[in-house]
Amino acid sequence: MDLEVVGRHAMFFDDDAMAAFANSPEALVDWNSLSIDRYDVRHLLSGPLPPRPKRRPPPPSLEADLDYERYLDLPSSSSEDQDQAPD
Numbered sequence: 001m002d003l004e005v006v007g008r009h010a011m012f013f014d015d016d017a018m019a020a021f022a023n024s025p026e027a028l029v030d031w032n033s034l035s036i037d038r039y040d041v042r043h044l045l046s047g048p049l050p051p052r053p054k055r056r057p058p059p060p061s062l063e064a065d066l067d068y069e070r071y072l073d074l075p076s077s078s079s080e081d082q083d084q085a086p087d
Contacts, residue, residue, distance in 0.1 A: 013019040028035040031043050
C-alpha cells in the first residue's frame, strides 16, 4: 500500500509581530481558570457544562429484537432464516 501525504505552506499572518502576538499568552482570555482563545465560544457560557452521563448498552433481550428489525429489509440467504423470528 502506498501512502501519499500532500501539504501546502500557508501563512496566517503577513507580519511577524501579529504572528508573535497570536502565539503569546496575551492573546488568550481567562475563563473559569482556563486560558482560551477570544474566538472560542465557551466564553459565551456562564460556566463549564456538566459531564454527560454515559450511555448504558441495551439489555441483551432487547438487542436481539433490535438486530432482527435492523436486518429485516436485507434479502435472506435461505428460507430457514425467515422462520427464525424472535418470540
